[in-house]
Each structure stands twice: as structure tokens, then as C-alpha cells.
Amino acid sequence: MTAALDPQLRELVHAGGVVVLSGAGLSTESGIPDYRGPSGSLRRHAPMTYQAFVGSEQARRRYWARSYLGWRQIAHARPNAGHHAVAELQEGGVVGGIITQNVDGLHQAAGASGVVELHGGLDLVVCLTCGIRDTRARMDERLNEANVDFVAHVSRINPDGDVELADDELDGFVPVGCAYCTSDLIKPDVVFFGENVPRGRVDTCYALVEAGRSLLVLGSSLTVMSGLRFVRRAAALGIPIAIVNLGPTRGDELATVKVEAPLGELLSELAANYLPTSA
Numbered sequence: 137m138t139a140a141l142d143p144q145l146r147e148l149v150h151a152g153g154v155v156v157l158s159g160a161g162l163s164t165e166s167g168i169p170d171y172r173g174p175s176g177s178l179r180r181h182a183p184m185t186y187q188a189f190v191g192s193e194q195a196r197r198r199y200w201a202r203s204y205l206g207w208r209q210i211a212h213a214r215p216n217a218g219h220h221a222v223a224e225l226q227e228g229g230v231v232g233g234i235i236t237q238n239v240d241g242l243h244q245a246a247g248a249s250g251v252v253e254l255h256g257g258l259d260l261v262v263c264l265t266c267g268i269r270d271t272r273a274r275m276d277e278r279l280n281e282a283n284v285d286f287v288a289h290v291s292r293i294n295p296d297g298d299v300e301l302a303d304d305e306l307d308g309f310v311p312v313g314c315a316y317c318t319s320d321l322i323k324p325d326v327v328f329f330g331e332n333v334p335r336g337r338v339d340t341c342y343a344l345v346e347a348g349r350s351l352l353v354l355g356s357s358l359t360v361m362s363g364l365r366f367v368r369r370a371a372a373l374g375i376p377i378a379i380v381n382l383g384p385t386r387g388d389e390l391a392t393v394k395v396e397a398p399l400g401e402l403l404s405e406l407a408a409n410y411l412p413t414s415a
């Protein structure tokens with residue numbers, strides 16, 4: 137059973153020069169729930185803020201215990217039909233740029249190139265003391281060695297790789313420090329709440345949006361300004377905006393077309409039906 141593709145959406149996408157702005161809703165079909173969207177319930181604990189993380193050794197230990205468990209699920213997540221369709225549309229020359237608010241690396245895993253990870257990626261960690269970046273996989277090996285006896289019951293995972301875990305389940309978790317300077321101020325290379333997206337990365341995104349013929353928002357409620365500002369910029373420049381999201385978004389009033397549909401199916405159809413309108 138396939139809903140008819142919205143003709144306005146199809147026309148806009150198939151005209152080319154599309155800049156994609158994706159959010160957690162695109163990854164729900166890969167088994168990573170969106171804690172803001174209709175498919176996910178709200179997280180029980182507040183997300184870690186940058187200030188809390190750097191300010192407390194206990195906060196870091198708790199974060200890493202939860203993140204250690206969450207990584208098992210994020211690392212095993214596979215791109216879904218929506219990610220594959222976006223990569224196909226890019227390969228076909230329709231999509232000119234991809235900005236994602238997701239930190240799961242699934243666009244790239246589907247074969248997309250030049251993806252701008254607005255909030256960074258969970259595949260790297262950064263030491264706030266010496267500045268060294270390392271792979272999350274290498275850090276995970278060290279965490280595994282230090283935590284062979286650590287078992288805990290995970291109730292749910294959040295899109296940032298954080299899991300819901302009772303505080304009393306944290307007993308026994310052994311954190312590891314930076315592999316180079318041993319500092320315990322080591323953080324996933326993602327933008328935390330209370331932290332700004334690096335200016336250069338924001339400017340790269342503005343340049344992509346401004347060079348595009350349209351902006352296609354996929355699976356984001358645009359709750360945070362870090363994504364909404366690009367929709368506002370497009371609107372200010374008269375660049376048409378299409379939003380595909382289950383549920384309302386903060387950009388709805390700026391959208392030329394708004395569609396509520398499961399992303400995997402809709403994007404697959406957009407990719408399959410693509411006929412170039414210009415060479």
C-alpha cells in the first residue's frame with residue numbers, strides 16, 4: 137500500500153539542487169528512536185549538558201556508563217531505505233548537499249558523501265585536556281577491557297547514543313581516560329546541550345543552503361535553533377522549503393510543502409520515480 141507521492145514535493149525535489157537537512161526521524165526506521173517525535177517517548181533523564189559534563193567527575197562517569205551501553209546499539213544500527221534513497225538522489229545529481237543533525241553516521245554508511253554533521257559524530261572522541269581525537273571504536277576496546285564484569289539493564293536508547301539507566305545500575309562501571317594524556321575529560325566528538333556548533337561548520341551549512349534551489353527537511357521537528365536557523369535563512373532568501381516529518385515542526389509556517397509520511401517509503405519512491413528535468 138503506497139500513498140500517492142505529493143506532486144508538489146516530487147516537482148520540487150526532481151528540479152534538483154536539493155539541500156537535505158535531516159534529523160532523528162530519519163533514523164527511527166534503523167531502530168534508533170527519536171525522543172521528540174511520535175515514535176519515541178520522552179527521555180526520562182535530562183540530556184547531559186556540556187557544563188555538567190566538564191564540571192563533575194561523577195557526571196562524566198555516569199555519562200560514559202550509559203554511553204558505553206548505548207554504543208552497542210548505535211554501532212550495530214544500519215542505514216534504512218530513507219538513507220539509501222538520499223544517497224541515490226545525491227548520486228543521481230538531485231541532492232547537492234546533506235546537513236544532518238544526527239550523530240549516528242548512517243547517511244555516510246548508506247554511501248552519501250560530503251555530509252556535514254552539524255552536531256558532530258559519535259564515531260570520534262575528543263580529549264578536552266590535550267585536544268587529541270581518537271576513534272570511538274578504540275576507546276570502546278579499552279572500555280571493554282576495563283568492564284568485563286559490568287552488566288546493566290538498558291531500558292531504552294536515545295538518538296545521541298545515550299541510554300536510560302537507573303543510577304544504581306552504574307555501580308561497577310570503570311571509566312577510562314584519554315589514551316594519550318590519561319585525563320578523564322574525554323568526550324564524544326558531538327555537540328552537547330549548552331554547547332555551540334563550531335562557527336565554521338555553521339557557515340558551511342549556510343553556504344550550502346544559500347547555493348541550493350530548495351531545502352528538504354527530513355525527520356526533524358526543528359525544535360532547536362541549530363537546525364531551524366537554516367530553514368529561516370532559506371525562507372528569507374525565497375528558497376522553497378519542503379518538510380517531511382511525522383508531526384508538527386517549528387518550520388511548518390515557512391514550508392512551501394509539508395508532508396507527513398514514513399520517510400523510508402516516501403524517499404524510496406522519490407528516488408525510484410526520479411526523472412531528470414534538466415541535463
Ligand SMILES: [Zn+2]
Nearest residue numbers: 263266314317
Ligand atoms: Zn588527552
